[in-house]
Structures are given as C-alpha cells and as structure tokens.
Amino acid sequence: GSNRTEFEYICRWLVVATGENAERVVPDIEGLAEFGGEIIHACDYKSGEKFQGKKVLVVGCGNSGMEVSLDLCNHNASPSMVVRSSVHVLPREIFRKSTYELAFFMLKWLPIWLVDKLMLILTWLVLGNVEKYGLKRPSIGPLELKNTQGKTPVLDIGALEKIKSGDINVVPGIKRFSRGEVELLNGEKLDIDSVILATGYRSNVPSWLQEGEFFSKNGFPKAPVPNGWKGNGGLYAVGFTRRGLSGASADAMSIAKDIG
Known part of the structure; x- marks a missing residue:
C-alpha cells in the first residue's frame, strides 16, 4: 500500500540463506498462454x-511430478507425465532400510562410483527395468549426479x-500448446483439461542482492564447492552446495567459525 515503511x-556480516529453491521455475512453452485451461505450479497443488475425471498434463518427472501424478491417479484423474530428460x-x-540410509552407510567404506553401481544393481532387483516404460537412466550414477549437478x-x-499399469501415461517433451490441446515432440496430440508444472525451483538472489563478484547470474556462488560459503566484506552464503542439509550444515559451521 501507500503507507509502506x-x-x-x-x-558487519550478511549471510545469504535463501537457498537453491527460493522461487518457482515457470518455463516459456510455445502456446501456453493460449491453452485456456487451468495451469498451476506444483507448489500450489493441494x-x-x-x-x-479430468485429463491432466504433468510437466516434469522429478519427485514432485511423480507424486502429483500418483495423487491424481488416486483421485480418478487421467495424468500424462512429460519425461523430457533422463531420470x-x-x-x-x-532390505527394509531407507535407500539413502543404505547409500550413506556404504559411502563410509566404499568410493562413490562403487556405491552408485551397487545402488543401481539393487534398484534393478527391486524395481526391474524402468527404461522400457520411458524412464531412461542418466549415464552418471545417482549419487554422483546429485553431487555434481544437484x-x-x-x-x-x-x-x-x-x-x-498404464494409469500414468509417460509422454516425451512438448512442442507446443493450443486451446485444450498439447502437441508432443513425437507429433502426437493430446486433449487435456489442466496443466500442472512440476518444473522445479531456483535461487532468487540476483533479484534482491546488488552484487556481482560473489554470486553468478544463476544465483549461486561462483566459487566451486566447498569454497562457496565466503565472499568479501562480510558476505557469506549457506545452503547453495546442491548437497542438501549436509552441505548447508558444513557451510553453517564454516561461517560460524569464521565470524567467531
């Protein structure tokens, strides 16, 4: 309002802790504005x-996309999930243990490449071959991919x-939207009622911090991990390592020690 203060x-110090996922990513897809049906981001999905009873296009196949698609199935909707890249x-x-718990236990004794190999063998035994359902695996192992690319x-x-079972329809990337319809990269056209964008999040640091030395344009520190926690003149960053809580914890301890 007009009475803003x-x-x-x-x-002396500024610790940037807004994180890697501060704002939603809304991709610029041809024709999306002409679609005419409901379009929401996964963060607004309840x-x-x-x-x-509706035909819903879920754009994205990460944890959000998968869970939204599953929930839609459980509520008798017909979801089609866009899988554009490997996953x-x-x-x-x-073995009744959390997958991550097992992975971190093995990392105490084994190199990451070997843990990745073992995890993929165990995954194949539990889930079978997922590639035949349109879910192509990356060439890099799951833990290394998380460490290097987040x-x-x-x-x-x-x-x-x-x-x-076919209740979730896996489809390739999107070419364009038109009214009530989406055209896929393989030429197939689908009639849809709603679109849910499970397209992830990003850092919003460039939108509010006027600084060009420490942070790059993508809102992450320029220095590689594990040296991206300290800038000049009392500027620090915590939680931009793409390594979850363990990365944020390491940053926090380094900053606390440095400030004293």
Missing part, C-alpha cells in the same frame, strides 16, 4: 480431488506401479 540496516528412479526402501533422484512411493 522502508528500513535501512547496517551490519490435492487431486478437484481434478477427478534416476530408486525404491524408497531396500539433480535429486526420484524415490518411488507408488508412481512406478501406476506407470507400469
């Missing part, structure tokens, strides 16, 4: 209840069964 804070799908549990593997909580 501005405050100016002067401080339940599949209101989509009952690691892992079981939530192996891409989190999908932990399956039931979506894979729905994909195997």
Whole structure:
C-alpha cells in the first residue's frame, strides 16, 4: 500500500540463506498462454480431488511430478507425465532400510562410483527395468549426479506401479500448446483439461542482492564447492552446495567459525 515503511540496516556480516529453491521455475512453452485451461505450479497443488475425471498434463518427472501424478491417479484423474530428460528412479526402501540410509552407510567404506553401481544393481532387483516404460537412466550414477549437478533422484512411493499399469501415461517433451490441446515432440496430440508444472525451483538472489563478484547470474556462488560459503566484506552464503542439509550444515559451521 501507500503507507509502506522502508528500513535501512547496517551490519558487519550478511549471510545469504535463501537457498537453491527460493522461487518457482515457470518455463516459456510455445502456446501456453493460449491453452485456456487451468495451469498451476506444483507448489500450489493441494490435492487431486478437484481434478477427478479430468485429463491432466504433468510437466516434469522429478519427485514432485511423480507424486502429483500418483495423487491424481488416486483421485480418478487421467495424468500424462512429460519425461523430457533422463531420470534416476530408486525404491524408497531396500532390505527394509531407507535407500539413502543404505547409500550413506556404504559411502563410509566404499568410493562413490562403487556405491552408485551397487545402488543401481539393487534398484534393478527391486524395481526391474524402468527404461522400457520411458524412464531412461542418466549415464552418471545417482549419487554422483546429485553431487555434481544437484539433480535429486526420484524415490518411488507408488508412481512406478501406476506407470507400469498404464494409469500414468509417460509422454516425451512438448512442442507446443493450443486451446485444450498439447502437441508432443513425437507429433502426437493430446486433449487435456489442466496443466500442472512440476518444473522445479531456483535461487532468487540476483533479484534482491546488488552484487556481482560473489554470486553468478544463476544465483549461486561462483566459487566451486566447498569454497562457496565466503565472499568479501562480510558476505557469506549457506545452503547453495546442491548437497542438501549436509552441505548447508558444513557451510553453517564454516561461517560460524569464521565470524567467531
């Protein structure tokens, strides 16, 4: 409103902790504005209840995309899930242990490439060959991919069964939208009622921090991990390592020690 008050804070240190996922990513897809049906981002998705009986296009096949597609199935909607790139799908549990718990246990004794190999063998035994359902695996192992590119593997909580049964329709990338319809890269056209964008999140640092030395244009520190926590003049960053809570924890301890 018009009675806005501005405050100016002067401080010795500034710790940027807004994280890697501060704002939603909305892709610029040809014709999306002409689609005419409901379009929401996965962060605004509450339940599949209101989509009952509808044909829904879920754009994205990460954890959000998979879980939204599963929930839509459970509410008698007909989801088609766009799988544009390769993805690691892992079981939530192996030998009644959390998959991540097992992986981190093995990492204490074995190199990451070997743990990745073992995880993929165990995954194949539990889930079978997922590639024949349109879920192509990356050439890099799941843990190494998370470490180097920040891409989190999908932990399956039931979506894979729905994909195997055909209740979730896996489709390739999108060419364009038109009114009530989407055209895919393979030329196929689908009639759809709604679109859910499970297209992820990004850092929003460039939108509010006027600084060009420490942070790059993508909102991440320029220095590679593990040296991206400290800038000049009292500027710090925590939680931009693409390594989840363990990365944020390491940053926090380094910053606390440095500030003293």
